[in-house]
Amino acid sequence: MLYVSTAKRIGYVVSDLHMFSKRSQWTDHLDDIYRAAEEADVFILNGDTFDFRWTTLRSVSDTVDASIAWLRDLAGKFPSCHFHFVVGNHDNLQVFVEALSELAAVTENLSWHPYYLKLGDSVFLHGDVSDRKMDADELEQARDEWRYEEKIRHPILHHLYDWALHMGLHRGAQAVRYPKKLVARRVIAYLENVGLGALNGTRHVYFGHTHDAMSNYKYRGLVFHNAGSPMKGLEFNILRVELKEDE
Numbered sequence: 001m002l003y004v005s006t007a008k009r010i011g012y013v014v015s016d017l018h019m020f021s022k023r024s025q026w027t028d029h030l031d032d033i034y035r036a037a038e039e040a041d042v043f044i045l046n047g048d049t050f051d052f053r054w055t056t057l058r059s060v061s062d063t064v065d066a067s068i069a070w071l072r073d074l075a076g077k078f079p080s081c082h083f084h085f086v087v088g089n090h091d092n093l094q095v096f097v098e099a100l101s102e103l104a105a106v107t108e109n110l111s112w113h114p115y116y117l118k119l120g121d122s123v124f125l126h127g128d129v130s131d132r133k134m135d136a137d138e139l140e141q142a143r144d145e146w147r148y149e150e151k152i153r154h155p156i157l158h159h160l161y162d163w164a165l166h167m168g169l170h171r172g173a174q175a176v177r178y179p180k181k182l183v184a185r186r187v188i189a190y191l192e193n194v195g196l197g198a199l200n201g202t203r204h205v206y207f208g209h210t211h212d213a214m215s216n217y218k219y220r221g222l223v224f225h226n227a228g229s230p231m232k233g234l235e236f237n238i239l240r241v242e243l244k245e246d247e
Helices: 028-038 062-079 096-105 136-147 155-166 167-179 180-194
Strands: 009-014 042-046 081-084 110-113 116-119 122-125 204-207 214-219 222-226 239-243
Touching: 009 214, 028 062, 042 239, 062 081, 062 096, 081 116, 081 122, 081 204, 096 110, 122 136, 122 180, 136 180, 180 204, 180 214, 180 222, 204 239
Parallel strands: 009 042, 042 081, 081 110, 122 204, 204 222
Antiparallel strands: 009 239, 116 122, 214 222
């Protein structure tokens, strides 16, 4: 699904808020997100905005309702800003996607995109293609693991996850699993597969998933950016984007 810009605009992008997860400090950044949305022409929520698997709410159904309510409120607060919701693996729950589609249909300044978004010379995608080299079909198959899972993680697993974060294991594991050059190669392979590589006019790539904040990392003719994540102990940024006209 493509959305193509027609004029130079100011945008902001965030990823991996993991809202409703115990380990996310997303509420600490809400005021900054709102200030950015007030200034922006477009605002991109670049995947894993919500976390149904690790939610602290009573049920997945309650989390879906809370997520839709938050998006409805966000779009209503800032009617001059167009919000683009890019689905991530943690967002890829069928009941949520159906509710999101219904909300977008009646909300003029909200659009959603299952895999990626193109604005001018910038592409936005969640980045779970960085787990391994994937084409479009393989990404769809990988997402199926998340599509119908409506079980909340057991409290013991929450405690183990908390312990890992306390020990700093999350930072080390991410660095080992997602070295920048390998991630860039895998993202490029996917973009070329879907016709969005450098030869197709793409210059900047904004992605998430790895929770590794970066800006202006250049590789094979593309410039990579990652907003990071407000998970405990990690760097999180609200990235400003200047969206250029299509040539």
